[in-house]
Amino acid sequence: MxxxxxxxxxxxxxxxxxxxxxxxxxxxxxxxxxxxxxxxxxxxxxxxxxxxPWVVLAAEQEFYERHNSAVHRGAHQLSEEGTGLYEAAREIIAGLVGAPAHEVVFTKNATESLNLVAYAFSNAGAGGGGATGAAADRFRIGPGDEVLVTQMEHHANLVPWQELCRRTGATLRWVPVTADGLLDLTTLDELLTERTKVFAFTHVSNVLGTVNPVRELADRAHAVGALVVLDACQSAPHLAIDVAELDVDLLAFSGHKLFGPLGIGVLWGRAELLDAMPVFLTGGSMIETVTMEGSTYAPVPQKFEAGVPAAAQAIGLAAAVQYLTELGxxxxxxxxxxxxxxxxxxxxxxxxxxxxxxxxxxxxxxxxxxxxxxxxxxxxxxxxxxxxxxxxxxxxxxxxxxxxxxxxxxxxxxxxxxxxxxxxxxxxxxxxxxxxxxxxxxxxxxxxxxxx
The missing domain is CATH 3.90.1150.10 (Aspartate Aminotransferase, domain 1)
Known part of the structure; x- marks a missing residue:
């Protein structure tokens, strides 16, 4: 074997x-x-x-030289070309983690992806961001609820959850680390309970290098009804990932650690969760209708991509994913x-x-x-x-x-x-x-x- x-x-x-x-x-x-x-x-x-690599630099340069436009915002040829390339990039990048394209949201970086999810929880608790229906209850959090992280998290997967608990009155708990750099799972049953709304943890520690048992942790979190958020920044560039096999609910990674450009990140989420999740950033491009009295929002993934998208960076990241995939x-x-x-x-x-x-x-x-x-x-x-x-x-x-x-x-x-x-x-x-x-x-x- x-x-x-x-x-x-x-x-x-x-x-x-x-x-x-x-x-x-x-x-x-x-x-x-x-x-x-x-x-x-x-x-x-x-x-x-x-x-x-050259292919990434060339992909960005070609966009600026031949297709530069505000994608999803114009009816002219350049905008049509740019929009097509941008959405094709989404398809390629989704394939890296075994997901359909409509479940991939482009962000500025993984830090923004994780903040997006954390703010969705507090926006749902405040009744804002378009949170409606029974599915949105999974994002409502308040006093008595708990968020679980680990002691080996990067600040990007710790501070947003600290702030979420501060805003909502929820309690932050964490899984300790053993002397040899592994998660101490001996007390996980005490830490992961029916009060846990979300369990956020890293796939690979950016300090210890530890590769965590994602599927085991996801199964245990789902058994108590918690959502699972995975920081894949240190794994996506190095290990084959299939979100269905890992059975996580939301996953974030950065482009710049994956041979891709700076300024582009990815949030993957199960379609039904993204549909129910309240919006974070609002403004142009993410709306369906706007009146002076209120607004409705575009379908996923556009509802999470406010403003002019980072099209060149997304196209560059797609070139990086293709390059990495060809390497194997x-x-x-x-x-x-x-x-x-x-x-x-x-x-x-x-x-x-x-x-x-x-x-x-x-x-x-x-x-x-x-x-x-x-x-x-x-x-x-x-x-x-x-x-x-x-x-x-x-x-x-x-x-x-x-x-x-x-x-x-x-x-x-x-x-x-x-x-x-x-x-x-x-x-x-x-x-x-x-x-x-x-x-x-x-x-x-x-x-x-x-x-x-």
């Missing part, structure tokens, strides 16, 4: 050959540039934002797993590095975060990042928009390397070699260097 990508059930393919990785790298123009002192760029920060997400996952394991193996040979999260690549996405410490002393992640930057290596340092998680781990900050299809084993070694300069640079008492 072939190994499967954790949390998806999808089989891994064969990792890319060296020749294939070289060809992939040729598709990303920024990877040819140099940085500090003429050093080759080693880009290990795709978890923050990925680089963009099963092979992308296998390639990134090999890189992740190589880095974990190298860091394990350096006792002054402590990795946070699961020990093996089998339980991880393409993310490895760590701290540098020895003899009761530590080197701040910002200082580690500066040494790496001097070597031409781009990583993320800090709390990665996951402050509560870092507090739970007992650290102020971590250094994080994240991989994509264009990274190589040679780049992993460049990172390890540069890390070896950190202890001496900052006087860390590590003893003899361990050979890699």
């Amino acid at each position: 072939s190994p499967t990508a954790a949390g998806t059930g999808a089989p891994y393919g064969e990792p890319f050959t060296d020749e294939e990785v070289t060809a992939i790298r040729g598709d990303f123009p920024i990877l040819t540039r140099t940085v500090r002192d003429g050093r080759p760029l080693v880009y290990l920060d795709s978890g923050a934002t990925s680089q963009k 997400l099963d092979r992308v996952a296998a390639h990134e797993r090999r890189l992740t394991q190589a880095l974990l193996d190298g860091l394990a040979q350096r006792p002054w590095v402590r990795v946070v999260g699961p020990a093996g690549a089998e339980e991880r996405g393409a993310t490895v975060a760590f701290v540098v410490e020895a003899g009761g002393e530590s080197v701040h992640a910002h200082d580690v990042g500066q040494v790496l930057d001097d070597a031409g290596i781009a990583v993320r340092v800090g709390h990665h928009c996951a402050w509560p998680l870092h507090r739970a781990l007992g650290v102020t900050a971590t250094t994080r390397a994240t991989f994509a299809a264009y990274n190589t084993l040679d780049e992993v070694q460049v990172l390890l070699d540069a890390l070896d300069r950190v202890p001496a640079t900052f006087g860390l008492p590590v003893g003899e260097k361990v050979a890699s």
